[in-house]
Amino acid sequence: MERLSKVNQPVRQNNPGNQREPNDKIQDGKVHLKQEATDEASTDQKVMAGEALDRRNIWEPSVYYSLGKESFYFAGHDISIRESIDTYGALIWPGAVALCQFLENNQQQVNLMDKAVLEIGAGTGLLSIVASLLGAWVTATDLPDILSNLAFNLLRNTKGRSRYTPQVTALTWGQDLERDFPYPSYHYDYVLAADVVYHHNCLEELLKTMCHFCRPGSRTTLLWANKIRFQSDLRFAERFKSSFNTTLLTELPQQEVRIYKATAKE
Numbered sequence: 107m108e109r110l111s112k113v114n115q116p117v118r119q120n121n122p123g124n125q126r127e128p129n130d131k132i133q134d135g136k137v138h139l140k141q142e143a144t145d146e147a148s149t150d151q152k153v154m155a156g157e158a159l160d161r162r163n164i165w166e167p168s169v170y171y172s173l174g175k176e177s178f179y180f181a182g183h184d185i186s187i188r189e190s191i192d193t194y195g196a197l198i199w200p201g202a203v204a205l206c207q208f209l210e211n212n213q214q215q216v217n218l219m220d221k222a223v224l225e226i227g228a229g230t231g232l233l234s235i236v237a238s239l240l241g242a243w244v245t246a247t248d249l250p251d252i253l254s255n256l257a258f259n260l261l262r263n264t265k266g267r268s269r270y271t272p273q274v275t276a277l278t279w280g281q282d283l284e285r286d287f288p289y290p291s292y293h294y295d296y297v298l299a300a301d302v303v304y305h306h307n308c309l310e311e312l313l314k315t316m317c318h319f320c321r322p323g324s325r326t327t328l329l330w331a332n333k334i335r336f337q338s339d340l341r342f343a344e345r346f347k348s349s350f351n352t353t354l355l356t357e358l359p360q361q362e363v364r365i366y367k368a369t370a371k372e
Contacts, residue, residue, distance in 0.1 A: 174189060175187065181239035189255075200361050201301035201363055221243070221295040221296055222242070223237050223244045223296045226248075226299050226319075228252075230259055234246035235263045237296075238269075242270070242296070243270040247276065278311075280314045283314070284318075296327050297326060297329070301332055302332070313346065316328060316346075328366075330346070335362075346368070351370070352366050
């Protein structure tokens with residue numbers, strides 16, 4: 107969702123009577139538009155919160171729900187994920203499950219064995235865990251306050267199971283990318299992103315991050331899975347398509363999830 111500009115109130119002069127200046131009408135219009143945007147944001151937040159509480163019915167029978175814990179079976183292993191309803195980053199969303207299923211079922215098309223893989227917005231770590239179990243050398247990233255639970259889930263589900271020990275590191279979209287992840291020192295064969303587009307104000311930073319890791323000449327492939335919830339999702343998808351060479355790998359109409367493959371435009 108686009109950032110809202112602040113409404114600056116003009117310095118009022120003392121005018122006779124209660125006559126309103128023409129500029130007042132403009133200001134009222136700005137306030138009205140801002141209120142509408144605020145109402146829309148509030149509605150979107152409620153939609154996301156409601157979806158978080160209703161996820162238990164979406165992915166039957168492969169997902170078994172219990173409070174604070176979800177269980178999966180991918181790549182020949184039982185996977186147990188500890189999650190929290192306190193933050194979106196500590197929840198498992200449909201896009202992550204869909205991309206896990208796609209990677210497991212299409213290993214000839216997307217072969218992760220011995221590949222360097224980066225996940226942005228890793229959240230609970232399910233997608234990074236599955237990529238690790240499929241043979242990838244994985245770096246899972248998210249905001250600093252997400253990393254503790256992310257590292258816990260990765261260690262619990264990959265220790266003694268994966269070819270490489272997955273790494274966990276902080277990455278704030280759009281910030282200090284050249285300093286912390288300079289190219290080509292940090293080069294990845296695949297970048298994974300699942301349900302990273304939702305109700306937040308960091309879409310510009312997200313696209314910048316995607317472009318940083320999937321740049322011309324890098325030969326990096328970006329796999330992005332997302333459930334379409336809001337108009338802002340569709341607007342971002344159009345910008346995404348204009349920034350990369352994109353292919354729609356699969357679409358799940360019932361879950362409203364799309365999975366894209368993208369490479370940099372040369």
